[in-house]
Amino acid sequence: MKKRSEVLYFTLRNKKLLIGSGIILFFLILALIGPTFTKYKPLEYASPRGAEPPSTHFWMGTTFFGQDVFSQFVNGLRATFVVGLLGGGLGTLVGMLIGFTAGYRGGIVDEILNAFTNIVLVIPTLAVLLIIAAYLQVRSLLMECLFIGLTAWPWVARAIRAQTFSLRTREFVDLAKLSGMKPLRIIRDEIAPNMMSYLVLVFILQFGGAILTAATLDFIGLGPTNTISLGLMMQYAVLWGALPFGMWWWFVPPGLAITAIVGALYSMNVGLDEIFNPKLREI
Amino acid sequence: MAFKVENLTVYYQTLRGDVRALEHASFQLVDGEIMGLAGESGCGKTTLGHSLIVLFPPMKYISGRVEVDGEEIPIWDAEGMNTHRFRKISLIPQYAMNAMNPIRKIGVMIRELLESRGVHYKDILPELKRRLDLVALPHEVLKMYPIELSGGMKQRMVMVISSLLNPSLLIADEITSALDVATQKAVAEMLVEFRDREFVKNLIVITHDISILYQIADSILIMYAGVLAEKAPTRSIIESPRHPYTRLLISALPEVGVRFAEKRLQGIPGNPPLLLNPPTGCRFRERCPLAYERCLEEPPFIEVERDHFVACWKEYENHAQAG
Amino acid sequence: MRRYLIRKMVIYALTFFLAVTIDWLIPRFMPGDPIRNMLTRVSVASNATAIQMMYDYYARLFGLDLPLWQQYLNFWKALFQGDLGISTYLFPTPVVDVLKRAVPYDVFLLVPAVLLGWYTGNKFGAFAARSKRLDNFVLPISYILTATPYMWLGILMAWFFGIVVGIFPIAGAYSFSLRPTWSVTFLLDLLHHWFLPFASLFIIEFGGWAIGMRNMIIYELEAEYSRYLNALGAPKSLVRKYAFDNAILPQITGLALKLGVIVAGALVTEVVFSYPGIGYLLLAAIQNQDYFLIQGCFLFIVLGVLIANFVIDLVYLVVDPRTRRGMVGESA
Numbered sequence: 001m002k003k004r005s006e007v008l009y010f011t012l013r014n015k016k017l018l019i020g021s022g023i024i025l026f027f028l029i030l031a032l033i034g035p036t037f038t039k040y041k042p043l044e045y046a047s048p049r050g051a052e053p054p055s056t057h058f059w060m061g062t063t064f065f066g067q068d069v070f071s072q073f074v075n076g077l078r079a080t081f082v083v084g085l086l087g088g089g090l091g092t093l094v095g096m097l098i099g100f101t102a103g104y105r106g107g108i109v110d111e112i113l114n115a116f117t118n119i120v121l122v123i124p125t126l127a128v129l130l131i132i133a134a135y136l137q138v139r140s141l142l143m144e145c146l147f148i149g150l151t152a153w154p155w156v157a158r159a160i161r162a163q164t165f166s167l168r169t170r171e172f173v174d175l176a177k178l179s180g181m182k183p184l185r186i187i188r189d190e191i192a193p194n195m196m197s198y199l200v201l202v203f204i205l206q207f208g209g210a211i212l213t214a215a216t217l218d219f220i221g222l223g224p225t226n227t228i229s230l231g232l233m234m235q236y237a238v239l240w241g242a243l244p245f246g247m248w249w250w251f252v253p254p255g256l257a258i259t260a261i262v263g264a265l266y267s268m269n270v271g272l273d274e275i276f277n278p279k280l281r282e283i
Numbered sequence: 284m285a286f287k288v289e290n291l292t293v294y295y296q297t298l299r300g301d302v303r304a305l306e307h308a309s310f311q312l313v314d315g316e317i318m319g320l321a322g323e324s325g326c327g328k329t330t331l332g333h334s335l336i337v338l339f340p341p342m343k344y345i346s347g348r349v350e351v352d353g354e355e356i357p358i359w360d361a362e363g364m365n366t367h368r369f370r371k372i373s374l375i376p377q378y379a380m381n382a383m384n385p386i387r388k389i390g391v392m393i394r395e396l397l398e399s400r401g402v403h404y405k406d407i408l409p410e411l412k413r414r415l416d417l418v419a420l421p422h423e424v425l426k427m428y429p430i431e432l433s434g435g436m437k438q439r440m441v442m443v444i445s446s447l448l449n450p451s452l453l454i455a456d457e458i459t460s461a462l463d464v465a466t467q468k469a470v471a472e473m474l475v476e477f478r479d480r481e482f483v484k485n486l487i488v489i490t491h492d493i494s495i496l497y498q499i500a501d502s503i504l505i506m507y508a509g510v511l512a513e514k515a516p517t518r519s520i521i522e523s524p525r526h527p528y529t530r531l532l533i534s535a536l537p538e539v540g541v542r543f544a545e546k547r548l549q550g551i552p553g554n555p556p557l558l559l560n561p562p563t564g565c566r567f568r569e570r571c572p573l574a575y576e577r578c579l580e581e582p583p584f585i586e587v588e589r590d591h592f593v594a595c596w597k598e599y600e601n602h603a604q605a606g
Numbered sequence: 607m608r609r610y611l612i613r614k615m616v617i618y619a620l621t622f623f624l625a626v627t628i629d630w631l632i633p634r635f636m637p638g639d640p641i642r643n644m645l646t647r648v649s650v651a652s653n654a655t656a657i658q659m660m661y662d663y664y665a666r667l668f669g670l671d672l673p674l675w676q677q678y679l680n681f682w683k684a685l686f687q688g689d690l691g692i693s694t695y696l697f698p699t700p701v702v703d704v705l706k707r708a709v710p711y712d713v714f715l716l717v718p719a720v721l722l723g724w725y726t727g728n729k730f731g732a733f734a735a736r737s738k739r740l741d742n743f744v745l746p747i748s749y750i751l752t753a754t755p756y757m758w759l760g761i762l763m764a765w766f767f768g769i770v771v772g773i774f775p776i777a778g779a780y781s782f783s784l785r786p787t788w789s790v791t792f793l794l795d796l797l798h799h800w801f802l803p804f805a806s807l808f809i810i811e812f813g814g815w816a817i818g819m820r821n822m823i824i825y826e827l828e829a830e831y832s833r834y835l836n837a838l839g840a841p842k843s844l845v846r847k848y849a850f851d852n853a854i855l856p857q858i859t860g861l862a863l864k865l866g867v868i869v870a871g872a873l874v875t876e877v878v879f880s881y882p883g884i885g886y887l888l889l890a891a892i893q894n895q896d897y898f899l900i901q902g903c904f905l906f907i908v909l910g911v912l913i914a915n916f917v918i919d920l921v922y923l924v925v926d927p928r929t930r931r932g933m934v935g936e937s938a
Contacts, residue, residue: 255758368839
């Protein structure tokens, strides 16, 4: 079997990957088209009666202020995906650049970048994020993505650096060098394909991690100030007495969605790992 | 017979079916015989070597019988084999350089290993030290961590460990592949020393480097695509090989002192067959210059001369004619 | 070995210096005016000149009228004297005292949760790695646990055990009706309030470590030294022991990183359960623009992280012979 069709064969049969992508797809579709089905805007005071459990009119009930939980939910889903994509993407990108440069060049460049990575790693990111976020009174979703990306990259850098090291010393790279290939071509033709699969795995983890971090930031009140998100829903719920009054429909769906999405991402990750690494495939 | 293998068949279980890595291998060794096991990559020599001591998944035992010192050993039974491992049959693995626990001092690791096999470390320590001297390792290595040793030193250390309990059969799997030529010679000679001092009764030396075997092996077994092709005393293999594959193999070796100014070094054209669905009959027939219709049927591995076994119809016919 | 230690110390010293500087810089460039903030809360004067006088007084008191570079040097000086200034949010309590009151709650909550979670998680992960049936059952659960946003788990637990079943309180470190004393009633009440936040932290820790250890053990069981032991007929117990000893090493560095992050991470727990720890304090300080409290909290967190990391580095030196011999592994 050719390499590409072999990958496809295993891709289509891997349960973890299929179930994971299925869940992600479900939520993605919900996030994309959901808001068009809502009668009310997320922060609009839809019901004068305040908090109500789910009904045929309000699919997920209403908040303490009479806002439509379903509307908040699907709009929050959008924010979640944006953060995952941009925040996770940025972290992956920065980490990849730094890790790859350090791993490929070695020597003094590696030492410097390594020290830098270590310092950033040691600093407790949440504390820094808290303080930076406190600087800016008005924050956008984009800024949150920026914070997350710029603080999550050290882990990626380390992993990519280790991977680059191991790839760099493999025989096929030496062969390429001996045959006089230009360094850029070596990177493109020999190293990059092997890194690709690894990068995909790393990105998926960063995606999930970004979502979790964003939810935490939003929950503490340091998330974006002009949009609704799943983390914010939970913050409001706790702030406005959802616990003692038992308004479970307000805080259960957002947390459930995040758990499902991130869990699906991890599942996809394990599945993809099995596909890319034949040793892990179960007979 | 010190060592006997009858019809050993071992497959690899894969998602696409069973890879027929080793098919009805049969051979015997007399006491003190050092047999080289040679062939191309993927010919089954490592499968044969390993199946004698430990069958890892996805390796699957299909059939066959193995006898050591007249006693059958149950290679299909992972638990049952444990009593024999290290004592009767031992292995110097291909990855000898990484075979020791990196976070244990070597002496401690040996002690823990021996104690777990019911041997008192203190009792065997003097012998251990003697063997270290034999392989030119200072006694201090016992207090060091594997990372402090060079590749060659680690190799020799593992050789000592594997042969410590004087096994009847010692399998050496590609132990010279990662070494420089001078160390290769030293290591090969140490193997012979082990046999001469009767630390081990039989040695199976797996390698793709026939020149080493020429130095130390009493006999050589050539394998091709999972079946045995030829087994004979070393001299016969090198000077008068009978199997077409062996002949091509030997002629493909560069000769010392001969210059090929105009001629290119000839390999054997073609590739060995994939063993997922091996061809019927003789597995070498597609590359064999002497192949004919009979080769569609698999030739038996028979003794055509004293101690000289071949699996080839041409040889079979010659032998039958000679009476 | 000396090279290793010196290198680490240099990095830590650098980070400390950087952190203190950033720590000092941050509040100065934050929007808002802490003194004005404090004054609006504390004073009753409506007279403009009176307010201005009080403002100048406090500005001098807090040293905010001095040029920036002098403030910076004063900060370092005060730091070595153990003086972190006076809180404006909780005026006139010195920052050090505010911190001192909050620290025990954090330690009480975090240390058992992380250590216990680490210990049991690792043991359990190792166990799951060798039993296929247990693994198939436990692995998905662990993955779901790590995918759960922490606050949601906390909220669910608070809701279920606190409201639905009603056996645990969901806010505060102790009942509002009690005063802190060394009485049994108080201690029991403390534990009662402590349990839910502790349990939620513990569960998350447990899940994470279990998965990590399981993966490490599986990796080590397939390592070449394991194969060699198997070939030589070593009993499974020895092979497992070696695999465990090798697998635990990266878990130890992981512990250091975790301890570092969790000092700030308990913040979420503290918000969900209204538990008065450092994180909660930092949040309040930010919301009230209390410069000195922010400085103090952040410094404390960074210091804690650096010390924890350094301790673990020392531990690693003892535990991994490769580091002692000067070979640095992937953890460099």
